[in-house]
Amino acid sequence: MRFHGEISEWRDDRGFGFITPTGGGTRVFVHISALQKGRRPRAGEMVTYEVGNSGDKGPRALNVNFVNALPGRRNESPRRSFFPVVVLVLLIAAGAYGARRFVPSDIFQAINIKQQSPRAQAFACEGKIYCSEMNSCEEALFYLDSCPGVQIDGDGDGVPCEKQWCNE
Incomplete structure (x- = not known):
């Protein structure tokens, strides 16, 4: 026989609580294992249940169902939307395409030459600050890209030592 009641107390950290029957009477113990799967109760929720005996401890609720639950649906957290992530990825891809397509290719070639130059690996930041201390345009480019101060x-155009070494 099924009874109606209200969750009058629930201890989520311990996994149990009590149901107060709708018509009054003794509170009924309920364990998390007797509830519908995928859902945690809250105090004040209406339920239906069967009564079993737990020995000398009193009545125990079995096969507990939530009254407001929709059939076939669990009260789970909503699924997250991946739409914002997809939009972000598309924007990044479009930006990368636009940069490659519309920025002059000689800028990318200059960057690649600086990165691939075998002689640039021979330089190290040794405290040089001024163009008069450089020995080549390649060394000046290395210092501009790699060394602080x-x-x-x-003139801030990205070309160092234009008068001494890197006059293009």
């Missing part, structure tokens, strides 16, 4: 690009 250099003063070799007076």
Whole structure:
């Protein structure tokens, strides 16, 4: 026989609580294992249940169902939408495509030359600050890209030592 009641107390950290029958009477113990799967109760929720005996401890609720639950559906957390992630990935891809397509290719070639130059590996930051201390345009490019505190690009155009070494 099924009874109706209200979850009058629930201890989520311990996994049990009590149901107060709708018509009044003795509170009924309920364990998390007797509840519908995928759902945690809250105090005040209406349920239906069967009564079993737990020995000398009193009545125990079995096969507990939530009254407001929709059939075939569990009260689970909503699924997260991947739409914002997809939009972000598409925007990054479009930006990368646009940069490759519309930025002059000589800028990318200059960057690749700086990165691939075998002689650039021979340089190290040795405290040089001024163009007069450089020995080549390649060394000046290395210092501008790699070393802090250099003063070799007076006009800020990314080309160092234009008067001494890197006059294009």
